[in-house]
Amino acid sequence: MLSDIWLVVVKEYREVLLRQGGRRANILNMVLIFAVFGVFMPLQTGEWWVQQPWTPIFWAWLPLFLVSALVADSFAGERERHTLETLLTTRLSDKAILFGKIAAAVIYGYGILLAVMVVSLFTINIAFAAPRRLLFYRPDVTLAVIVFGFLITFMVTVIGVMISLKASTVRQAGQALSLGILMLLFFPGLILGYLYRVLPGDTQVRLLDFIEQLNPSIVLLTVALIFVAVDAIFLAIAMKRFRRSRLIDE
Amino acid sequence: MSEIAIRTQGLTRDFPSVRAVDSLDLEIPTGVVFGFLGPNGSGKTTTVRLLLGLLEPTSGRAEVLGHDVTVDPQAVRASTGALMEHSGLYERLTAQENLQFFGRAAGMSRGDVKARIRELLEPLDLFDRRGEQVGTWSRGMKQKLAVARSLMHRPRVVFLDEPTAGLDPVAAAGLRDDLARLVAEEGVTVFVNTHHLADAERLCHQVGVVREGRLLALGHPDELRTAAGGRRLEIAGHGLGDQIREALLAMEGVLEVRPENSRLLLDLSPDVRTPDIVRLVMEHGGEIEEVRRGSETLEEAFMSLLEGGADAV
Numbered sequence: 153m154l155s156d157i158w159l160v161v162v163k164e165y166r167e168v169l170l171r172q173g174g175r176r177a178n179i180l181n182m183v184l185i186f187a188v189f190g191v192f193m194p195l196q197t198g199e200w201w202v203q204q205p206w207t208p209i210f211w212a213w214l215p216l217f218l219v220s221a222l223v224a225d226s227f228a229g230e231r232e233r234h235t236l237e238t239l240l241t242t243r244l245s246d247k248a249i250l251f252g253k254i255a256a257a258v259i260y261g262y263g264i265l266l267a268v269m270v271v272s273l274f275t276i277n278i279a280f281a282a283p284r285r286l287l288f289y290r291p292d293v294t295l296a297v298i299v300f301g302f303l304i305t306f307m308v309t310v311i312g313v314m315i316s317l318k319a320s321t322v323r324q325a326g327q328a329l330s331l332g333i334l335m336l337l338f339f340p341g342l343i344l345g346y347l348y349r350v351l352p353g354d355t356q357v358r359l360l361d362f363i364e365q366l367n368p369s370i371v372l373l374t375v376a377l378i379f380v381a382v383d384a385i386f387l388a389i390a391m392k393r394f395r396r397s398r399l400i401d402e
Numbered sequence: 403m404s405e406i407a408i409r410t411q412g413l414t415r416d417f418p419s420v421r422a423v424d425s426l427d428l429e430i431p432t433g434v435v436f437g438f439l440g441p442n443g444s445g446k447t448t449t450v451r452l453l454l455g456l457l458e459p460t461s462g463r464a465e466v467l468g469h470d471v472t473v474d475p476q477a478v479r480a481s482t483g484a485l486m487e488h489s490g491l492y493e494r495l496t497a498q499e500n501l502q503f504f505g506r507a508a509g510m511s512r513g514d515v516k517a518r519i520r521e522l523l524e525p526l527d528l529f530d531r532r533g534e535q536v537g538t539w540s541r542g543m544k545q546k547l548a549v550a551r552s553l554m555h556r557p558r559v560v561f562l563d564e565p566t567a568g569l570d571p572v573a574a575a576g577l578r579d580d581l582a583r584l585v586a587e588e589g590v591t592v593f594v595n596t597h598h599l600a601d602a603e604r605l606c607h608q609v610g611v612v613r614e615g616r617l618l619a620l621g622h623p624d625e626l627r628t629a630a631g632g633r634r635l636e637i638a639g640h641g642l643g644d645q646i647r648e649a650l651l652a653m654e655g656v657l658e659v660r661p662e663n664s665r666l667l668l669d670l671s672p673d674v675r676t677p678d679i680v681r682l683v684m685e686h687g688g689e690i691e692e693v694r695r696g697s698e699t700l701e702e703a704f705m706s707l708l709e710g711g712a713d714a715v
Binding site for chain 2: 156159163166167233234235237238239240241242243244245396397400
């Protein structure tokens with residue numbers, strides 16, 4: 153099963169490297185990502201890049217954009233290029249195909265996220281570190297990036313794969329996924345903001361007091377667990393939706 | 403090994419607006435090339451999808467190499483190869499990468515994949531071009547590669563859905579020859595969907611004619627020709643006038659007599675003897691120079707089956 157999943161992952165990478173524009177253009181894209189997020193932005197931000205606690209929020213959304221193109225292509229691309237049916241005629245199990253597609257996108261998005269994080273650390277140390285003093289991310293920030301980076305990448309990937317399973321073209325899948333990502337980014341904030349505003353004044357004060365008293369570690373752990381639960385639910389839905397007969401019928 | 407490679411019993415598949423496959427009963431022995439003939443939309447592709455376990459039947463059952471397609475579809479797919487309506491090749495990958503992927507997906511070892519690529523591509527004159535991106539190839543070359551891919555893991559049954567569709571006549575003839583040779587060498591059972599009668603004539607030991615999901619006829623191409631249209635006789639000579647035509651038409655088993663230049667073309671039922679025809683012509687003053695036996699082409703048999711509203715078998 154694992155070797156089958158890995159086989160699908162490798163096939164996905166070969167195809168991605170050679171998608172529109174060819175190998176050179178895609179390597180250039182990668183270089184651009186590292187140049188912007190690993191060099192330019194840390195240089196602009198300075199030491200704060202590794203010291204301030206908002207870094208995880210910045211890093212966590214990066215994979216959303218990195219994986220979106222890959223997952224939109226996962227099934228809709230195969231359908232568009234008439235390779236899906238042949239893939240389904242192979243011995244590969246439903247799970248191997250589905251998990252292979254998901255793993256390819258997660259490894260890609262999450263891998264780049266971690267690699268950019270390391271490159272930016274080098275940039276900061278080369279540009280701003282005093283002699284005999286290394287700058288490093290705060291441990292809690294590092295942990296938050298590693299955990300939330302993975303959970304968010306996984307969630308977006310699974311949502312993207314579900315959209316791609318249903319979409320008839322890559323373009324359609326890409327548009328639907330972009331809309332989904334925007335909703336994911338802004339909807340929770342808008343809802344919470346609206347709910348806060350409709351609360352009576354004294355309740356708002358009590359709520360703010362309550363939030364101030366919360367232990368940040370407990371809050372982060374709770375949010376992480378919520379993400380794990382949501383990821384598990386989405387994965388279960390994706391597994392249920394992945395049926396060869398349904399893919400052929402559609 | 404099962405004597406029967408493919409068996410269907412009352413296999414039926416309904417879609418919301420149409421019954422694509424209607425009570426299909428088939429028994430295809432191992433080692434034969436079976437041609438499934440029918441016009442577009444007659445249910446051929448749906449049948450292959452059902453046999454590969456890609457679609458679930460509405461009713462009835464099907465077995466491939468003894469595996470029930472609804473109970474154990476993965477076992478069916480592990481022992482079969484398929485070339486569906488489209489070549490299904492990854493055009494951004496090279497020919498070698500395509501075959502490597504599908505070989506590994508079938509559970510072959512790296513060494514076996516490497517050897518098999520050479521074994522399959524060399525006779526197809528594609529081995530030297532295995533490092534090229536498939537997207538740059540002609541349609542004929544892609545179809546050849548897709549056939550090689552379907553045979554990659556040495557399947558015992560291969561499904562080919564319109565393998566020569568969209569090819570020019572030269573490429574189609576070339577692919578038919580390659581297919582015939584590969585099939586003979588590999589000794590596989592082949593289920594080939596086609597509406598190109600040349601494919602069936604060249605490749606198939608047994609054919610089934612299907613229309614609107616129902617099987618109209620089943621048998622060897624020669625049997626179908628005979629069953630559909632009987633025999634033909636062509637008589638060339640002099641004095642083959644109306645009197646002889648009328649006498650022939652009055653004879654039992656003579657279905658039609660058509661004059662054409664100095665010849666008569668006769669459609670006969672299978673039980674009519676040629677010497678009786680010759681004797682009758684001579685008794686009525688006809689001078690015979692040549693008598694040639696013939697039969698309907700498979701295409702004519704196919705058309706008459708489709709147009710004649712034959713009952714399903």
